[in-house]
Amino acid sequence: MIGFTDHNDSSFIAETSFVRAPLNSRVVSSSVATPKKAQSKGKAKQETLDRVSLDVQQALILEDLLFVLMGTEGIYITFHPDYSPEEEDPLQGIKFVVSPSLDPSLSDLVERVLPLGTYYTAISAFIENRSSLEYGLVNHALCAAIRDMLRDYQTLLAQLEHAFNTSGTFSLQKLWFYVHPTVHTLSLIYQLILELATADDPSNELSSNSSSDSDDSEEAARNEALGLGGAKLKAMLSEMGKASADLASGSGIQVKGGEVLTIIYERMQNMSGDPTANVIYGKLLKQAGKPYVQMLRGWVSSGRLLDPHEELLVKEHRFINRATLEIDYVDEYWDRRYILRDGSISPGSSKRHQTGVPAPRSVGGRMPGGACVPPLLESWKHKILLAGKYLNVIRECGIGVPRDNAIRDEEELSMEDERFYKFIEDAYSHANRTLLQLLIKDQQLVPRLRSLKRYFFLSQSSFLTHLLDGAATELRKSSKSASVVKLQSLLDIALNTDSAGDEPLFKEDIKVIMADTGLYDFLLKVVGVSGVIKEDGGIGEEEPKKEKEEKKSMQAIDALSFDYNVKFPLSLVISRRSLTLYQLLFRFLLHLKHVEQALSSMWTEQKTHPWRCRVPNHVEFTNWRQRVCLLRARMLAFVQQILAFCTFEVLEPNWHALEKKLEKVTTVDELLRDHVDFLDTCMKACMLTSSKLIKACSKLIVVCQTFAFYSSSFTKSANQALAAAAEDPSSDASKSKRWDVLNKFEANFNHWFQIHLDCVQFYASSDNVALLPLVVRLNSVKSA
Template sequence: MDPYTPRTRPIGRKKNLALSTKEYTKVAGTIASARRSRNLEYGTDDERNGRSRHDFLSKGLHEHPSFIVETSFVKAPLNSRVPSHSHTAPKAHGKGKSRGESLDSVSLDIQEALILEDLLFVLMGFEGVYITFHPDHPIEDDDPVCGIKFTVSSALDPSLSDLVERILPLATYYTGITSFIEMRSHLEYGLVNHALCASIRDMLKDYQTLLSQLEHAFNTSPQFTLQKLWFYVHPTLHTLSLIYQLTTELASADNVDNSSDLSSDSDSDDARNGALGLGGAKLKAVLSDLKNPGLDPESNIPVKGGEVLSVIYDRMQNMSGDPAALTLYGSLLGAAGAPYAVMLQEWMNSGKLHDPWEELCVKESKSITKGTLDMDYVDEYWDRRYTLRDGSSAGDAKRKTGMPTPRAGSSRLPGGACIPPVLEGWKHKILLAGKYLNVVRECGIEATVSQDTTVLDAEVSMEDEKFHKSIEGAYSYANRTLLNMLLQDQQLLPRLRSLKRFFFMSQSFFITHLLDQAQSELRKSSKSASVLKLQSLLDLALNTDLHGEDTMFREDVKIKMATNGLYEWLLKIISEKGAIGGEIGEGGVADSAHGAEGRKNKDEKPLMAIDALMLDYQVKFPLSLVISRKTILQYQLLFRFLLHLKHAEQTLSSMWIEQKTSPWRASVPHHPEFEKWRLRVFLLRARMLAFVQQILAFVTFEVLEPNWRNLEIKLAKVTTVDQLLRDHSDFLDTCLKESMLTSARLLSAYARMITTCSTFAVYSAKFTTSAAKGVAAADGPDGDPEMEKRWDFLYKFEKNFNHWFNKHLDCVQYYASSDNGSLLPLVMRLSSIRAG
C-alpha cells in the first residue's frame, strides 16, 4: 500500500476524497465478517460481558492468525473517532489504564499489536490503554489549541517505545488543530477565520483518509507493523506540524479569554438565547463586558480579518526556504484571503461596505451621513465617514484617537486594522475607490465598475498581479466617474467662479449698493437688525448688478448674522488652537471661541449689524463635498474682512465729502491755529483712507486674484477628486494666510488700526460741529476757548493711529522678510503713508 499523506491543493480545485465502490465494499465486507466471526466464536455481547480484550489477547492470540476478531477493532469505525465538540480530551471507553502493566508478561509481537491498536485511537485524539494522557497535561486544559500530550507505558519494549515517541506528536498536532477549528468557527471570528478553518478541515480529510486506510491494513494484514505505520505517517508529520505552528501562533496572539467567552456556550443555550432574540455577537459582547468591566475595548479584538492574513503571510515569508511550507501556507493564504478579497471588490466596485465582523481595512462611521453636511464645519463626512482602520487616512491628531493599540509584544495592529502586507501599498486607492463610488451612489446613481476589468478568476489571490490591476482599474473608474459628475454634471467651475465674485467683491458692485441701501439697518445692533429686510435688499442689489452665469446661482446666496466680532473671534482661535483650522461650530463660530464668547463681560458693547453681517452660500450634495461648510466658513472670513475694509473706505469717503462743506472750506485768516487743526484733520483722514485703500487693493489684486488664477490653472489639469479638494482647500488657506488673518501679531495690530479708522469716521459729525464752532469763534471778540479741547481730541486719534500703524508696518516687514515674501508688495504700499 502506498503512503497517503495530506497535501495542499489550489483554491477552487475539488477532489473526491471518498472511498471508491470497490474499497467501500471491501471494508464493509471485512467488518461484517469480523462481526459474524466474533458472534459465532465468542458469543453475544451479554455472554462476553465482563471479559476484557486483554484477557483474550493474552490467552488466545496465538490461535488466531489475524486481529480482525478482536472486539475493539470492529467497534471503532472512523466516524466513531471524531472528537466531540467540547475542548476536553476524549477518553477511550471501556479500557482500564491499570491493565497497561501486563505488557511485561507478553511477547514483543503482542506488544506491537497492542500498541498499534492504541495508536489508531491516539492519532484521532482518544486515550488508549497503554498510551495515556500525559500527567503534566490535564484533561481540562486552559488552552486546548496546544493539543493533547500523550505518554507511552514504561513497560513497553524500548525498541517499540522509541518509534511510538516519534509518532505521538502527530496526535498532539491533530487535537490542537481540531480544537482550533472548533473554536474559530464561531461567528465572532469572521469570514477569514471561517475560510481558514474550512481549508484546514479540508486538509485534515486527507489525514483522516490515511488513518482509515491504516486501520483497514491493520485489520486485514498480519504483516502490518509499527515500522510500516511510521513509514506511512512520517510525511504527514511535517505537514501537520506546519499547520499546528500556525494555529498556535494565531491562538496565542489573542488578548481575550477565548475559552470562556467564545466557545463555552452549549447548543441548548444558543438555541434558547436565539429564541429570546438575545443570541449572536451582541449578547456575547455584553457578557464579555460584564465579566471584564474595566477592559479596554480595543484590547478585546480577536485575531481576525487582515491580521490572520498577515500572520500567514509572515510565516510564508519566514519559511520560504522550505518548499512544503511555502506551498502549504500559500494555499492557506489564498483560501483565507478569498472572503477578504470578495469584500474588497464589493467595496471598490460598487461603494458598498459589507463587513459585519470588522475584518476589512476600511471602516464606516454610520452616524455620519450626508444629512450632516449642513452642519459639518470640519469636513467630517468626507474625512471621517470612511477611513482606514490603521489611522493612516487621517491626520496626526486623529491617529492617536482612531488607531487601536498594537498587540502586546509586537507592532502588529489587531483585527481588521492590520492591513495584509500585499495590500499595504494599495490601501489608499482601496479606500478612495469605494469612497468615490459611494458618493455617486448617494446621488441615486448605481455606478458599477466594468466587468471586463474587475471580474477575477476564483483562483486569483491577493498576491497576484491581476488583483492589483483590478484595484487600479476600480480606482481609475471611480475617480473618473465622480470627477466628471462634479465638473460637468454639477457645474463645479461656474459655481466656484460665482462664489468668488459673491464673496470677494471683485468685478461686482452689488456690495456697494447693499451698503448704500442698508445704511440705517446696518447701524443697528446685530440682534435688532432685520435679516429679512437685509435679504430683500441683497436680492435687489444682485438683480441689479449680476450678469451671465452668476444669475443662475443668486438664489443660493443668503444673508446671515454672526454671533461675534471677526477679529476677536480669530484672535481667540489663534491663541487657543494656533491656527484657524480648529473645530468649527454652528454659525461659523469655532468651538473654542464659542465657549469664550459665552463668557463675555456683560459690560461689553453689543455687536453692530455691520460687524456681524456675512453671506452664506447653499449647495446640494455632492457639490457640498467641495464647497463644504468648512470652505464656506473660510470664504465668509475673507468676505467679512473685505466688507469691513469696504465699509471703512465708504465711511471715510463720506467724511471727505462732508469736509467739503463750508465749515471746512471757509477762510479764517485771523485764526491760524484753527487752520492748522483743520489741515491736521484732513491729513489724518487722508492717511486713514490711504491705509484702508492700500490694504483693500493688496488683498484684492495681489492676494485673491493671483491665487484664483493659479487655482483655475490647477483645476484645468486636475486628474483626481482628492487633488481637486486639496487644491481648493490650499487656495483658501493661502488666501487667509496672505491676507494676514492667521497671524496673531498681524491681526492684533490690524484690528486696532481698522477700529481706529472706523471710530474716527463715526465722529465725522462731531468734527464738523467743532469746525463750525471754530469758524464762528474766530470772528468773535473773545477768541476760541475750545481750541485746546479740539486739539486734545485730535491728538488721541493721531497718537493711536500712528502707534498701531507703525506697529502693524513693523510686523508686516518682519513677516515679509521671514516668510515667502508675499507681503513685500504691502510693505511698499504702506511705507508711502508712514507717519512722520
C-alpha cells in the first residue's frame, strides 16, 4: 500500500480493519487517492466499488459525502452528467449522482443525504447573489438570517467530520441519524429561495424539460414584436432608467421589500401544520422584516421616507413640492406627492391610480417589489400613508415634528408584535390631531370657508349689488374688452363700502377674473354631453370653432368670476377643484341675479306712460300690453324661485350642516371628505351635474335674459301703437310684428319651462330628492 506516512507509525499499528478505522480508505492505494483532483475536474475515469468490501465502500462513500455536503463533488459521488456551470442557474443548486457500482444497501441511504448538497449550494448561491446592493435591505436581512442558520449546518458538518476522523464506529446510518432533521430544515429554506428566485422571472424554474427550442423561439418572437430584442432599445432603457420598464410589466421589478415578506408569510401560512416550517419561516420573517419595520417607524413617527431601494409600500413623487403649490395650489400634493405603491386610493376602494403603478406578476397576480403590501399590513396601509402625509404637511409649514418616545428606537418590534400596531395607531392619532389643530385653529379654516360662502354664494351680497351697479358699463362690454384692473378696483371699493354685517374677512384675497368659456358650455363639457368630449378624450372638430365664436360674443357679465388666494396648507382643503366648484356655483347664481335685475328693470320701465295710460277702443293693444307684463311676471317669478331655492333651500342648509360636521370632525381625511361632499351636494341640488337639467335650465334662463334685452323694443312698439291709435286705430302697421315677437317669446318660454319642469320632476322622483321643493315652486309659477 502507498501511504503518506510510514507504516510503522503508531497510528496504523492497531488499525486492523477498515471497519474500525475507515479513515485508512484515503491511503489504500494510488488508484483511489490520486484521481481525486482530476476527478473533480471531470478528467479521470470514475473508479468502481463492486470489487471492494461493503465496509470499504461505506468508508469511501462517507468521505465523499462530507465533500458533497459542502457542495464539492467527490470521487464516487459526482455532479450530475447534465450539469454545466456556465449554463445552469446557481440559484437552483447542484445535483449530485452516486456511482452505480455502490452497493444498493448503501445507495438508498446516500440518495437520502444527497439533497443536502443541492440545498446547500443553492442557498449559498442565493446568499451571495441577493446580498448585492440592488436587492435592498429586506433581502440583505433575509440573507443574514439564512447565513446564521447555515452556521449551525456548518457546525454540524465539522462535528461529523471529527466523528469520521476519530470514531471507528461512525457509519452511514449514524450520519443519516444526525443529518436527517437538517434535510427538512434546509429543504424548507431551499423551497423558499427557489420561490424568491423564480417569482420575478418564472422562466428560471428548474426543469430540464420545461422549455424547448420552440418555446424559446416563441418567446424571442414575442420580445421582438414588443421591441425588446434589440440592443438599441436596451441601451435606451438603460439611459432612461429602470422605472418605465418596470412599470410596463411586474416581471421587470426584482423581488424585494414587501414582496419578500409576503412570500415568506404566505409559505408560513400554507405550511401552518408543520411545526418546523412555522419556526423556520417565523424566524426568517422576523429577521427579514426588521429593516422594513424600521423604515415604517421612521415614516409614521417623523414623516421622513428613507427608502433608497423602493421597498416600502409608500412611494414619493419628489417633483411635487410646496414650491409648485405656491404657484398653482392644487390637491396634487395631497393626492400624488405620497401614494401607496399598489395604487389603492381609499379604504375599500377598487380604484387605482393609472400611472406609476406596476403591473401584477404574470404568475400568481402578486404586486411586484415594494408595491406588494405584506398581508399583516394590508388593513393598516392607509393609516400608515396618512400618518406620514400629515407629518410632512406639518413639517413643510415650518413646525417641528415632536418624537413620540412611548417606544424607544432601540426597542425591537416586528410585524407580528401587537405593540407595533399600537405604535402605528398612536403615531397616526398624534399626526392627525396635530394637523387638524393646525388647519382649524392656527390657519383659521372655518373663517376662511365662511368668507368663501359670503363671496361666492351671494350671502350678505350688498357688496355684489354695489359692484354690479358701479361696473354696469364695464360689464356690458365683451369679456376681452373689459378691464380686469378696473373691475378689481370697483370690487375693492364695493368691499370697503359694504354695510352688511362686520368687516369682510380676507377681502384682500378675493380677485376678479374673466372665464374663458361660457358657464353652461363648460358644465356640459364636464358632464360629457353632445359629443363635446369624445371617448378618447379629444374635442370634436366643430367645437373649437363654436368656442371661438362664443368667446368673441360673450359679455363680461357672463364671464365674470372670482378667484381666491389660498396658501399652503389650507390649499389642501380649498384645493383648485374645490375652488372651481365654488366658481361654478357663483357664476350660476350671478347669472340668475343678473337676469332678475334685468327683469326688475323691465318692470320699472313698464310703469311709465306707454304702459299705464288708458287707450279706449283699442282692445288689441291693451291685450298685448297685458300679455307682455304677464310674461315678464312669470319669467321674473321663475328666476326668483330658482334663485331662492338654490340660496335658501340648498346652500344655506348644507352650509349649516357642514358647520356642524366641522365642529365634530376628528380626522383630516374626514374634514376633506366633508368639504368635498358639501360642494358635490350643492352642485347636484342646484341642477349643475345633469346634462338634461343644465340644458333645460340654461335655455330657459337665456330666454328670460333675451326677453329682458327686448325691453326697449317693447316700449318702442308701445309708443308706436299709441301714436297710431291717436291718428287712426285701423292704421297700426306694427301690430302683427309685435305680436309675432311676443308669441315667439311665449312659445319658447312655455316650451322650455315644461321641459325643465318635467326634468325636475323626474330627477326629484328618482335620484335627486333635494329637488322636491323646487317642483312645488315651479308648479306655482306654472299656475300663475
